[in-house]
Amino acid sequence: NAGVTQTPKFQVLKTGQSMTLQCAQDMNHEYMSWYRQDPGMGLRLIHYSVGAGITDQGEVPNGYNVSRSTTEDFPLRLLSAAPSQTSVYFCASSYPSSGEFFGQGTRLTVV
Amino acid sequence: ELKVEQNPLFLSMQEGKNYTIYCNYSTTSDRLYWYRQDPGKSLESLFVLLSNGAVKQEGRLMASLDTKARLSTLHITAAVHDLSATYFCAVDPAGDMRFGAGTRLTVKP
Numbered sequence: 001n002a003g004v005t006q007t008p009k010f011q012v013l014k015t016g017q018s019m020t021l022q023c024a025q026d027m028n029h030e031y032m033s034w035y036r037q038d039p040g041m042g043l044r045l046i047h048y049s050v051g052a053g054i055t056d057q058g059e060v061p062n063g064y065n066v067s068r069s070t071t072e073d074f075p076l077r078l079l080s081a082a083p084s085q086t087s088v089y090f091c092a093s094s095y096p097s098s099g100e101f102f103g104q105g106t107r108l109t110v111v
Numbered sequence: 112e113l114k115v116e117q118n119p120l121f122l123s124m125q126e127g128k129n130y131t132i133y134c135n136y137s138t139t140s141d142r143l144y145w146y147r148q149d150p151g152k153s154l155e156s157l158f159v160l161l162s163n164g165a166v167k168q169e170g171r172l173m174a175s176l177d178t179k180a181r182l183s184t185l186h187i188t189a190a191v192h193d194l195s196a197t198y199f200c201a202v203d204p205a206g207d208m209r210f211g212a213g214t215r216l217t218v219k220p
Contacts, residue, residue, distance in 0.1 A: 007173075012179065033208065035208075035210075036161045040212070040213055041213075042201075042210035042211050042213050043154070043199070043201075043208075043210040044210070045207050045208050045209070048206065048207060048208070050206065056206070056207070058208075060211065067126055073185050084114055090153065090154070092154075096154075097142055097159070097161060099144055099146070099156025099157075099158075099159045100144075100154075100156060100208070101156070102153040102154045102155075103153065104152075104153050105153055
């Protein structure tokens with residue numbers, strides 16, 4: 001089992017560019033989520049999904065879109081990158097009421 | 112607004128000593144999670160506490176949950192250097208997970 005796989009691991013974007021962060025899990029988890037982690041702060045939830053076809057906003061959803069067409073995949077789209085979106089992004093998956101499995105993270109820099 | 116507060120935020124302790132990290136949250140939740148993060152790494156699930164009075168132990172770490180007080184504790188017994196990491200608590204009362212800011216633990220010889 002690969003667990004939760006995120007790609008890319010590192011990315012540099014110019015302000016205004018768009019991109020998609022990929023996340024895939026092979027554990028058949030219904031729950032998937034995206035977080036961002038900024039220095040000195042805990043993780044903040046961007047969007048989450050409780051199953052294919054169902055997504056919802058978390059604490060900091062502005063500037064990001066998600067979709068969940070399959071159980072395995074949960075991509076995060078940055079619509080028009082801004083320097084404030086410079087962060088480390090983590091994707092996670094879990095069964096209900098169980099601890100989340102996290103991917104290795106994507107370090108994104110917007111210049 | 113749901114708030115999750117951890118204290119202390121920084122903790123430096125000597126090997127062999129005991130200490131407790133506290134996690135307070137501002138709204139009703141029957142589920143609380145503890146995670147560990149090593150520098151530059153991802154997060155690893157440590158404990159899932161699902162009811163009032165729940166207590167779980169793994170090695171030198173023990174976590175407990177008091178839902179009435181909206182308080183969880185992570186107790187460290189006889190600390191060793193390998194426990195040096197950042198520890199996060201998190202709650203998800205409505206499906207959207209909220210994390211505390213983390214406690215950076217350094218265990219010194």
